Amino acid sequence: MAEKKIGIIMNGVTGRMGTNQHLVRSILAIIEQGGVSYKGDRLVPDPILTGRNEDKLRQLAEEYGVEKYSTDLDSVIADDYYQVFFDASGTPYRAAFLEKAIAAGKHIYCEKPIAESYEESLRVAKLAEEAGVKNGAVQDKLWLPGIRKFLALKEQGFFGKILSVRGEFGYWVFTGHIDDQPAQRPSWNYRSEDGGGMIVDMHCHWRYVIDNLFGNVNSVFCHKATHIPERVDENGKPYPCTADDSAYAMFKTDEDIICQFNSSWNVRVRRDDLLTMQVDGTHGSAIVGLRKCWTQGAASTPKPVWNPDIDSPIDYYDGWSECPDTTTYDNAFKVQWEEFLKHLVDDDHAFPWTLRDAAKGVQLAELSLVSHDKGAWVDVPKD
Ligand SMILES: NC(=O)c1ccc[n+]([C@@H]2O[C@H](COP(=O)([O-])OP(=O)(O)OC[C@H]3O[C@@H](n4cnc5c(N)ncnc54)[C@H](O)[C@@H]3O)[C@@H](O)[C@H]2O)c1
Numbered sequence: 521m522a523e524k525k526i527g528i529i530m531n532g533v534t535g536r537m538g539t540n541q542h543l544v545r546s547i548l549a550i551i552e553q554g555g556v557s558y559k560g561d562r563l564v565p566d567p568i569l570t571g572r573n574e575d576k577l578r579q580l581a582e583e584y585g586v587e588k589y590s591t592d593l594d595s596v597i598a599d600d601y602y603q604v605f606f607d608a609s610g611t612p613y614r615a616a617f618l619e620k621a622i623a624a625g626k627h628i629y630c631e632k633p634i635a636e637s638y639e640e641s642l643r644v645a646k647l648a649e650e651a652g653v654k655n656g657a658v659q660d661k662l663w664l665p666g667i668r669k670f671l672a673l674k675e676q677g678f679f680g681k682i683l684s685v686r687g688e689f690g691y692w693v694f695t696g697h698i699d700d701q702p703a704q705r706p707s708w709n710y711r712s713e714d715g716g717g718m719i720v721d722m723h724c725h726w727r728y729v730i731d732n733l734f735g736n737v738n739s740v741f742c743h744k745a746t747h748i749p750e751r752v753d754e755n756g757k758p759y760p761c762t763a764d765d766s767a768y769a770m771f772k773t774d775e776d777i778i779c780q781f782n783s784s785w786n787v788r789v790r791r792d793d794l795l796t797m798q799v800d801g802t803h804g805s806a807i808v809g810l811r812k813c814w815t816q817g818a819a820s821t822p823k824p825v826w827n828p829d830i831d832s833p834i835d836y837y838d839g840w841s842e843c844p845d846t847t848t849y850d851n852a853f854k855v856q857w858e859e860f861l862k863h864l865v866d867d868d869h870a871f872p873w874t875l876r877d878a879a880k881g882v883q884l885a886e887l888s889l890v891s892h893d894k895g896a897w898v899d900v901p902k903d
Contacts, residue, residue, distance in 0.1 A: 525566045527602035532609025534576040546854040563861045611715030628655040632724045641879035657878035659728045663852035669813035669843040679801025687781035687797045696752025707753035710761040717763035722783045724881030735775025741897045742769040742888035747786045814840040
């Protein structure tokens, strides 16, 4: 097999997502396995890390044995060896980075949200299209084992007509006020001026999840809240929370399915996973978690009778079957990277998770905020 090296600029990867999901569990894991075998070739990523802080870059490169890093992004972008520009830096900076890389003819792959506004997202998507570069954005949830299992059930007609979906997402993010409970997420997430906010963060995900699983979103009703007004940052300094930390939303789809999603950083978990979606259909229901999926078909549905005067005679967790693992599920980010690398070398290998598609996530986040302000349902225009 011929080895094809693919030079990839990895920008802003000293952060949480960049390091863990993209560098270590995707790119380095692909190199470790000897590349991606594709049509007689082995596609082997060759990364260079870029960012602002040389010490952090050196430390990261040394820790994981990455040979190349640089703080001089312009020179790296000017180097034709690198075909791909990947960005996992902060949301407010992404569009400018993408624009610069597109102008240099790089193929683009990046984290979500792809820009701070829908208008800006469409502008960047259009720039990439006009430049004729391949492009895509992370839609990792589509490769979670729980969601793969759901899609198989749906394809087999398990649900009959799907009626509704109730998504519960979130967990308790420590505020930092208690000494031994430092916050486990970066503080910018709670400041809107730095690109933070639950809606901006999670409604991008809910858009492609709902579009792909339950039909295209055609309207939204949303209420946001900032339940915790002050948190403590990475340096132990209290700061005011200017972004929403919770969102209570309903989405309707063109398959006539009502999807209700609660997203919150202020909830303690007593459910099967940090994200669960209960999907109820005429013939069966499922609880879809990150890795697992449980089903209850019509024939095994118990007959509850309302009587709060006695303990329930039914254990409602009984009567659900766990879908078995029927294949090996690789890291979701890595699977999407592998798809992108194949698309890079082969126009016929489709990659529908484009910047234009990702712009729809930003659109939904924006319209969710409009819905909150108006206190009303808002239509989501078709592209
Ligand atoms: N797909 C997902 O599930 C998922 C999950 C979390 C975050 N994200 C997205 O990933 C991005 C990063 O989030 P994170 O949680 O890793 O945050 P983080 O704060 O841990 O990392 C941000 C990184 O960007 C770098 N950075 C900031 N400004 C920069 C600049 N001007 N130039 C170069 N680098 C710069 C920081 O130094 C840091 O390395 C965000 O856009 C976020 O929305 C996606």
